[in-house]
Amino acid sequence: MLKNKSFDVIKTLTTAELKSLELFIESPYYNTNKAVITLFQLIRKHIQKDPAKPLLEDMLFTRIYPGKKYNYGIMKNLLSELFGLCEKFLAVHPIEGDTAIEFEESIRRLQNYNRHSLEKLFLSEYKKLEDKMEYSVLSTEYYRNRNRLLETLHKHYTIKSKYTGASVTLYPMSIFSACDIIATIKKDIAGMEYLQSQLNHIPEVNVTEAFYRNFDFESFLKDIKGLEAEHYNYISLQIRLMKLYKEPGNYDNYRELKEFIFGRIDKYSNSEKWFLTSALFDFILNNYVGSSTEENLNELAHIRKTQLANVKFNTEGLAPLQAGVFRNIIEIFVIMGDLKLAGEIIDKHLPDIEESKRKTSYAYSMALIEEAQGNNEKVLEYVRDVEFSDYQAKYSVKMVALVAFYNLGYIEEGLSAIDSMKHFMKDTDEFTDRVKVHLTSRVMALEKLFKIRANPEKYTLSDITELEKSAIMYLSARKKWFMAKTEELKELVK
Numbered sequence: 001m002l003k004n005k006s007f008d009v010i011k012t013l014t015t016a017e018l019k020s021l022e023l024f025i026e027s028p029y030y031n032t033n034k035a036v037i038t039l040f041q042l043i044r045k046h047i048q049k050d051p052a053k054p055l056l057e058d059m060l061f062t063r064i065y066p067g068k069k070y071n072y073g074i075m076k077n078l079l080s081e082l083f084g085l086c087e088k089f090l091a092v093h094p095i096e097g098d099t100a101i102e103f104e105e106s107i108r109r110l111q112n113y114n115r116h117s118l119e120k121l122f123l124s125e126y127k128k129l130e131d132k133m134e135y136s137v138l139s140t141e142y143y144r145n146r147n148r149l150l151e152t153l154h155k156h157y158t159i160k161s162k163y164t165g166a167s168v169t170l171y172p173m174s175i176f177s178a179c180d181i182i183a184t185i186k187k188d189i190a191g192m193e194y195l196q197s198q199l200n201h202i203p204e205v206n207v208t209e210a211f212y213r214n215f216d217f218e219s220f221l222k223d224i225k226g227l228e229a230e231h232y233n234y235i236s237l238q239i240r241l242m243k244l245y246k247e248p249g250n251y252d253n254y255r256e257l258k259e260f261i262f263g264r265i266d267k268y269s270n271s272e273k274w275f276l277t278s279a280l281f282d283f284i285l286n287n288y289v290g291s292s293t294e295e296n297l298n299e300l301a302h303i304r305k306t307q308l309a310n311v312k313f314n315t316e317g318l319a320p321l322q323a324g325v326f327r328n329i330i331e332i333f334v335i336m337g338d339l340k341l342a343g344e345i346i347d348k349h350l351p352d353i354e355e356s357k358r359k360t361s362y363a364y365s366m367a368l369i370e371e372a373q374g375n376n377e378k379v380l381e382y383v384r385d386v387e388f389s390d391y392q393a394k395y396s397v398k399m400v401a402l403v404a405f406y407n408l409g410y411i412e413e414g415l416s417a418i419d420s421m422k423h424f425m426k427d428t429d430e431f432t433d434r435v436k437v438h439l440t441s442r443v444m445a446l447e448k449l450f451k452i453r454a455n456p457e458k459y460t461l462s463d464i465t466e467l468e469k470s471a472i473m474y475l476s477a478r479k480k481w482f483m484a485k486t487e488e489l490k491e492l493v494k
Contacts, residue, residue: 006083007055009090010040011047017093018044024089025082036081038064043082103129103145110152114159122156135230137237138272140183147176175231185211186238193245200429212246236260244283254283262306270316277307301332308345313352321349323357324392330365331396334372335478342369360387367400379404391430395421395439402446403478406485411454418447445470449485456492464489 013021025031025040042063046055057079058070064078094101106129113122129149136142150173157165188208195201217239224232240257243250261268261276268276281303288296308329313321326349333342346365353361363385370378383401388394398421405414425431425440448467452459464486 004079004083006079006086007043009083009086010043011051020093021086021089024093025085030088031081031085033078033081035064035078036085039078039082040085100141102132107148107152110149110156114152114156117159119156119160126153126156136272137234137268138275140180140187143176143179143183143234147173147180150176175227179231179234182235182238186242189242189245200431200433209246212242217242233260241279244279248283248286254280265306265310270312271318274307274311274318277303277311281307297332297335301336304329304332308349313349320354321352323353323361324390326350326353326361327364327393327396330368334368337372339369339372359385360393364393364397364400367397371400371403374407376404376407380408391428394424398424399442399446403481406446406450406453411450414450415447415454418443418450422447441470445482449482449489452489452493453485456489459489459493461490461493464493 010018010021022040022044025037031037039060042060043055046053057072057075061068061070061075065074106125109125110122110129113119113125126149133142133146133149150169154166154169154173157163157169185208189212192203192206192208195203221236221239224235227235237257237260240253240260243253244257247253258280261280265273265277281300284296284299284303288300312318329345329349330342333339333345342365346362350358350362363382367379367382367386370376370382379400383397383404386393386397388397398417402414402417402421405411405417421443422440425436425443428436431439445467448463448470452464452467468483468486
C-alpha cells in the first residue's frame with residue numbers, strides 16, 4: 001500500500017485544485033520530468049475511481065516504466081519529486097478570499113521593479129497597492145503591511161539616490177511600525193488571557209504579562225498626543241483594550257473605552273462592531289460573576305441591545321451566532337423581566353444560529369420564559385428537548401430544571417440532580433478555578449434550600465438568614481425567586 005506524503009496531499013484536493021495542480025506539474029517552468037507527470041496522473045486516477053483499493057509502489061513503477069524491473073531508489077526519487085512539486089503548488093496556489101497572497105505578490109513585483117530600475121512600473125504598482133489597503137482596527141496586518149509597503153518606496157528612493165524622498169519615508173515608517181508593535185502586543189495579551197481564563201493553562205513565563213507590567217502606557221499616550229488622529233486613536237484603542245483584559249476592576253478605563261467605541265459604532269465594520277462590543281461585554285460579565293450587582297446586569301443588557309441593533313450575524317465577515325451567546329442574551333432579558341423582548345429575539349435571531357444548535361437553543365430559551373411565568377411542568381417538557389452539546393449548556397439547563405423541581409415540590413428529584421451537578425462541577429476541567437468556585441457556590445445554595453424544605457425541623461431562622469446572604473453573592477439571576485422561597489421557609493421553621 002502506497003504511504004507517501006504526496007499521496008496524502010493529493011487525496012485532500014478538490015476537483016478544481018487537482019486540475020490546477022495538473023497544470024502546475026505539467027508546466028516546464030516547474031517540472032521537466034515526464035515520469036513525475038505520469039505518476040501524478042496515476043495517483044489522481046486511483047483516488048478518483050477506486051480509493052478503497054490498495055495502491056502499490058511496484059504497480060505504479062510498472063505503469064510508468066513498462067518492461068523494467070522495479071527499482072526502489074528510482075521510485076523513491078519520483079515520489080520525492082512529486083511531493084516537492086506539491087509543496088511548491090500549495091505555496092503559490094491562492095486560497096479563496098486570502099488577500100495576503102495578492103499583497104505578497106505585489107511586494108515581490110515592487111522589489112523586482114526596483115532591482116531592474118523600472119521606475120514607472122514601480123510607481124504604478126505602488127499606487128495601486130496603496131489604494132487597495134483598507135484600515136481596520138482589528139487587523140494586526142494593516143500597519144505592518146503599510147510599513148512594508150513604505151519600506152519598498154524608501155529603498156526605491158535610496159537606489160535612485162533621492163535622499164530627500166528617502167528621508168520623507170522614515171518618519172511615517174516609524175509610526176506604522178509603532179502601531180504594528182502595539183497591535184501585536186494587544187493580540188498576544190488577549191491570547192494569553194484566553195489561554196488562562198478559558199483553557200485554564202498558566203504558563204511558567206508570561207512574556208506579554210511582563211511587558212505590560214513594565215511599560216508605562218499612559219505616559220506613552222501622553223507623549224504622542226499630537227500624533228495624527230487616525231494613528232493616535234488606533235494606538236489608544238489597542239492600549240485601552242489591553243487594560244480591559246489586564247485590569248478587571250478598572251471601570252474608568254472601561255467607561256472611556258465604551259464612550260470611544262459607542263461614539264464611533266457606525267464607522268466600524270460588522271466584525272469590528274462585534275469584537276469591540278464583545279470585549280466590553282466580557283469585562284462587565286467577569287465583574288458580574290464576582291459581584292452579581294443589578295448595575296452590572298443593566299450594563300450587560302445595554303451592551304447586548306447595542307449589539308443586536310448594529311451587528312449582522314452569519315454575513316459580512318461574521319460566523320453564525322454562537323449558541324452560548326444566544327443563551328446568554330435570552331437569560332439577561334428574562335432575568336430583567338422583559339419576556340416580550342426575549343420572545344422577539346428568539347423569533348428574529350434563532351435562524352442566525354447554526355442549524356444543528358437551533359433546537360436546543362430554542363428549548364432552553366423557552367424553558368427560561370416558562371420558568372419566569374411559573375409554568376414549571378412546561379419548563380421540564382422543554383428541558384427534555386435540550387441536548388448537552390457543551391459544559392456551559394449542561395450547567396445552565398440543570399439550573400433551570402432545579403428551580404422547576406423546587407416549585408413543583410419534587411424535592412428528592414432535586415436533591416438527586418444537585419448531587420449529580422456537584423460531581424459534574426468537581427470532575428470537569430472546562431471551567432477556570434474562579435468560575436468553578438462561583439458556580440459551585442450557586443449549586444450549594446440551592447442544595448441548602450432543598451434540604452431545609454425537606455426537613456425544616458432541623459434548621460433555625462439564623463440558618464435561613466445565612467442562606468440569604470449567599471443569594472446576594474451568587475444567585476442574583478434568581479435572587480427574587482430565591483428570597484421569596486426563603487421567606488416561605490421561615491414560616492416552616494417557625
